[in-house]
Amino acid sequence: MPMALGSEPITTSDTSPGRGSESIKGRSLGQIAWSRLRRDKAAVGGGVVVILLILVAIFAPLIVALLGHPPEEFHQELLDRTRGGIPTGTFGGMSRDFLFGLEPVSGRDLFSRVVYGARVSLLIAFLATLLSVVIGTVLGVIAGYFGGWVDSVIGRLIDLVLAFPLLLFAIVLVGVIPQSAFGLTGNGLRIAILVFIIGFFNWGYIARIIRGQALSLREREFIDAARSLGARGPYIIFREMLPNLAAPILVYSTLLIPTNILFEAGLSFLGVGIQPPTPSWGQTLATAVRFYNLPHYIFWPGMAIFITVLAFNLFGDGLRDALDPKTK
Amino acid sequence: MRKKTVSTVATATVLAMAMSACSSTPNNGGTNAPTPEFNAAVGKIYYESDYKGGTLKFAISEDWDSVDPGDTYYGLSWNLVRLYARSLVMYRPAPGPAGLELVPDLAESLGEVSDDGLTWTYRLREGVKFEDGTPITSKDVKYAVMRAIDTTGTLQNGVGIQGGYLQAILDLPDGDYGPYAAPGQDVSAITTPDDRTIVFHLKQPFSGFDYIAMLPLTAPVPESADDGVNYKTHVVSSGPYKFESYNAGVGFTLVRNENWDPATDPNRKALPDRYEIRLGVAADDIDNQIASGDLDVDLAGTGVQSAMLAQVLDENNPLHARADNPGSARQWYTSIIGRTAPLDNVHCRRAILYAYDRTGYQTAYGGPLAGGDISTQALVPPIPGYQKFDLYPAGPDNTGDLDKARQELAECGHPNGFDITIAYRSDRPKEQAVAESLQQSLARVGINLTLLGHPTSGYFSSFTDEFIREHNIGLATNGWAADWNDGYGFLGAIVDSRLIGPGSSNLGVNDPSIDALIDQALLEPDLDKRTAIWSEIDRKVMEGAFIVPGVWSKAVTLRSKNAANVFVHEAFGQYDYMAMSVAPPA
Numbered sequence: 001m002p003m004a005l006g007s008e009p010i011t012t013s014d015t016s017p018g019r020g021s022e023s024i025k026g027r028s029l030g031q032i033a034w035s036r037l038r039r040d041k042a043a044v045g046g047g048v049v050v051i052l053l054i055l056v057a058i059f060a061p062l063i064v065a066l067l068g069h070p071p072e073e074f075h076q077e078l079l080d081r082t083r084g085g086i087p088t089g090t091f092g093g094m095s096r097d098f099l100f101g102l103e104p105v106s107g108r109d110l111f112s113r114v115v116y117g118a119r120v121s122l123l124i125a126f127l128a129t130l131l132s133v134v135i136g137t138v139l140g141v142i143a144g145y146f147g148g149w150v151d152s153v154i155g156r157l158i159d160l161v162l163a164f165p166l167l168l169f170a171i172v173l174v175g176v177i178p179q180s181a182f183g184l185t186g187n188g189l190r191i192a193i194l195v196f197i198i199g200f201f202n203w204g205y206i207a208r209i210i211r212g213q214a215l216s217l218r219e220r221e222f223i224d225a226a227r228s229l230g231a232r233g234p235y236i237i238f239r240e241m242l243p244n245l246a247a248p249i250l251v252y253s254t255l256l257i258p259t260n261i262l263f264e265a266g267l268s269f270l271g272v273g274i275q276p277p278t279p280s281w282g283q284t285l286a287t288a289v290r291f292y293n294l295p296h297y298i299f300w301p302g303m304a305i306f307i308t309v310l311a312f313n314l315f316g317d318g319l320r321d322a323l324d325p326k327t328k
Numbered sequence: 329m330r331k332k333t334v335s336t337v338a339t340a341t342v343l344a345m346a347m348s349a350c351s352s353t354p355n356n357g358g359t360n361a362p363t364p365e366f367n368a369a370v371g372k373i374y375y376e377s378d379y380k381g382g383t384l385k386f387a388i389s390e391d392w393d394s395v396d397p398g399d400t401y402y403g404l405s406w407n408l409v410r411l412y413a414r415s416l417v418m419y420r421p422a423p424g425p426a427g428l429e430l431v432p433d434l435a436e437s438l439g440e441v442s443d444d445g446l447t448w449t450y451r452l453r454e455g456v457k458f459e460d461g462t463p464i465t466s467k468d469v470k471y472a473v474m475r476a477i478d479t480t481g482t483l484q485n486g487v488g489i490q491g492g493y494l495q496a497i498l499d500l501p502d503g504d505y506g507p508y509a510a511p512g513q514d515v516s517a518i519t520t521p522d523d524r525t526i527v528f529h530l531k532q533p534f535s536g537f538d539y540i541a542m543l544p545l546t547a548p549v550p551e552s553a554d555d556g557v558n559y560k561t562h563v564v565s566s567g568p569y570k571f572e573s574y575n576a577g578v579g580f581t582l583v584r585n586e587n588w589d590p591a592t593d594p595n596r597k598a599l600p601d602r603y604e605i606r607l608g609v610a611a612d613d614i615d616n617q618i619a620s621g622d623l624d625v626d627l628a629g630t631g632v633q634s635a636m637l638a639q640v641l642d643e644n645n646p647l648h649a650r651a652d653n654p655g656s657a658r659q660w661y662t663s664i665i666g667r668t669a670p671l672d673n674v675h676c677r678r679a680i681l682y683a684y685d686r687t688g689y690q691t692a693y694g695g696p697l698a699g700g701d702i703s704t705q706a707l708v709p710p711i712p713g714y715q716k717f718d719l720y721p722a723g724p725d726n727t728g729d730l731d732k733a734r735q736e737l738a739e740c741g742h743p744n745g746f747d748i749t750i751a752y753r754s755d756r757p758k759e760q761a762v763a764e765s766l767q768q769s770l771a772r773v774g775i776n777l778t779l780l781g782h783p784t785s786g787y788f789s790s791f792t793d794e795f796i797r798e799h800n801i802g803l804a805t806n807g808w809a810a811d812w813n814d815g816y817g818f819l820g821a822i823v824d825s826r827l828i829g830p831g832s833s834n835l836g837v838n839d840p841s842i843d844a845l846i847d848q849a850l851l852e853p854d855l856d857k858r859t860a861i862w863s864e865i866d867r868k869v870m871e872g873a874f875i876v877p878g879v880w881s882k883a884v885t886l887r888s889k890n891a892a893n894v895f896v897h898e899a900f901g902q903y904d905y906m907a908m909s910v911a912p913p914a
Contacts, residue, residue, distance in 0.1 A: 271754055277779065290612075
């Protein structure tokens with residue numbers, strides 16, 4: 001559902017009639033949105049978790065050095081080898097030494113793997129979202145501003161992308177990628193390709209929303225004014241329209257990130273994501289399914305995905321409400 | 329029998345021999361079932377009974393190559409096919425080492441060999457019939473063999489094409505042969521002087537020919553019913569059961585074949601009335617259904633999944649007493665590809681053998697019970713000629729001798745190690761675990777592995793020179809089970825360097841002196857001398873450090889709640905599907 005205008009070209013003033021003029025204090029749109037956002041407890045909570053997650057991903061080596069073991073280090077001495085290599089301790093070997101317990105068979109530290117998994121998941125999700133947003137915004141604005149045959153062509157292109165069987169295509173493409181290409185090798189190449197696939201085929205929705213917004217902005221007085229002063233297309237698009245599209249772009253990006261996290265986890269789960277032994281949530285989950293009798297193994301990576309997606313969604317919803325109260 | 333996770337031949341476990349006494353009293357239709365205990369069906373029959381009737385239910389998580397006896401190479405299939413197809417010779421359906429003995433099935437006796445060793449003659453039993461009542465003749469057997477080795481490769485899955493044994497042994501014409509490639513051609517390699525006699529003419533003496541006559545491709549096929557690959561949808565039975573229905577990818581049912589005469593068949597009791605086989609049931613679901621008694625057998629026969637394993641191996645769990653732990657003539661190992669530098673240097677290969685963690689390898693396969701015993705050589709204990717040796721001792725805790733490894737690396741000219749890629753089958757979690765374990769243990773001496781997953785289908789055919797070079801592949805996980813229990817049946821296809829190439833299971837063993845020994849073994853008429861040659865080949869493979877031995881495979885399987893006459897057949901390393909019957913109703 002396209003969001004209505006999250007954008008007022010003129011600074012609004014919160015006027016209180018009948019008071020002295022010194023008590024009237026103009027507030028920018030940003031200030032209003034910020035105060036609304038702050039009042040939304042769920043959004044603030046989500047935002048804090050999002051920031052924490054990003055910090056966890058950035059400082060993963062530090063966290064693991066303090067609280068865990070290297071994510072690829074084996075600890076088979078802590079496994080019951082006669083029972084198929086399951087952890088000897090209770091709750092999958094959870095202890096102060098191994099906070100989330102151990103992985104069966106290898107004895108790797110599950111805590112470290114979940115922490116490092118955040119890096120892969122967030123990196124891919126952020127980059128893919130960035131790619132979608134850039135493509136979607138540029139094409140959406142162009143379609144909305146120029147209209148006519150340009151709009152028709154881009155419109156059909158959007159239909160094409162939206163109709164694309166992305167999951168199937170991703171499975172096939174990731175399955176056939178070589179060990180090295182475009183100067184990248186191994187997991188670097190896989191990350192690049194995952195970002196490309198997820199990002200390149202996900203810009204359809206955002207392009208549609210931006211096109212709708214641009215279409216209505218085009219008819220507004222300030223655009224007419226700019227035009228009558230002799231401004232040309234590119235200037236109007238980038239200097240006049242784009243700043244007014246910032247809100248929907250921001251909101252939509254925040255809501256696209258969790259979708260992309262789930263998509264990456266799904267691909268890793270299907271075995272077409274990152275190559276082992278680099279940890280990734282989806283992949284850990286895929287392995288854990290075979291050990292459903294060891295609930296800790298499936299619980300932690302599942303929890304990580306759940307919390308991340310929930311936090312981004314809460315934050316994204318709050319942001320939308322704050323920037324655009326009319327949708328309430 | 330390579331790909332075949334799900335396969336094959338035998339094992340004489342010490343345990344099996346030590347416990348040859350029966351735990352249950354023979355029981356003629358009575359109701360006193362024996363008390364179940366761990367390994368009660370290994371080396372002996374659990375719950376002997378003559379009760380006739382009932383339905384046995386089988387399931388498997390995926391489909392296998394084919395139910396066509398001429399087009400199948402899976403151990404589970406060779407086990408099952410005996411219900412509806414009779415080959416010339418078969419393994420004795422008995423527990424323990426007795427199961428490795430060959431006994432005549434469709435033939436009256438084992439093969440008679442001529443003095444020059446070049447012809448083998450079999451005589452069919454009198455009164456054998458197909459399911460439609462037509463008598464089985466030696467021509468039907470000849471036709472069955474020729475279609476399985478037809479040069480068009482119409483039936484490409486079976487041992488006839490994949491194994492290549494008949495092509496190596498029989499005196500076949502040059503160029504095309506077989507009913508599809510050359511219809512009407514009369515091949516002199518197999519002759520049928522009369523309706524009951526079939527004679528095989530060999531290029532050179534091959535003393536193990538009865539093993540060839542044991543292959544399911546010698547089960548008769550009526551020419552009139554054959555339509556190539558589609559024959560699997562309407563296989564004509566020569567055994568005690570026939571197909572009632574066949575749904576590709578879904579399952580099939582077998583019912584009694586009224587034209588099978590028990591008088592012609594001393595090996596089959598044919599006790600159940602009916603068999604139901606379901607395909608594509610989730611593996612964990614199969615385990616749970618066997619535990620609850622809704623299902624009798626996991627047809628794959630490779631053991632329970634990780635989740636059930638933890639329950640079954642817990643001695644306090646009631647399921648523990650229903651578990652068996654058979655071994656099989658199979659080894660999981662890793663090939664070292666000497667074409668890739670610096671593995672062309674034997675010292676670099678030996679460094680790997682000293683440095684890797686054997687217990688890590690074993691744990692990757694599930695530990696000593698579910699995975700198997702640590703192997704230090706190419707041959708496995710059930711194969712005659714196996715003599716235990718260990719050229720690369722791995723220290724007291726079996727986790728590797730790093731000093732020795734560094735010495736070898738220095739001698740190889742890479743004192744700080746080197747970088748290579750290990751290929752593994754990405755849809756096999758255990759092989760991924762092996763690759764990760766090797767990566768960890770070899771990194772200790774600076775040998776850095778990059779992991780490269782590749783799907784099982786097309787795994788072996790992907791190993792072209794170009795692929796190996798492009799990815800710098802130096803190691804590849806592998807597994808092999810014997811086609812039959814002798815040196816040739818186990819090592820023939822995996823150590824002969826002349827077979828190396830896309831599609832071959834031999835990815836790295838490359839030593840002309842081994843090839844010469846194989847040729848010598850095939851010509852050697854004396855069994856003891858022949859066995860000694862295979863021992864020597866085993867040693868040479870390890871001296872050349874061509875493979876990283878892994879585990880001699882074992883499995884933890886769950887016995888049916890409702891079945892009688894349950895035992896592990898050592899030739900298959902699985903329950904004997906032909907002898908198993910339904911327990912008498914309580």
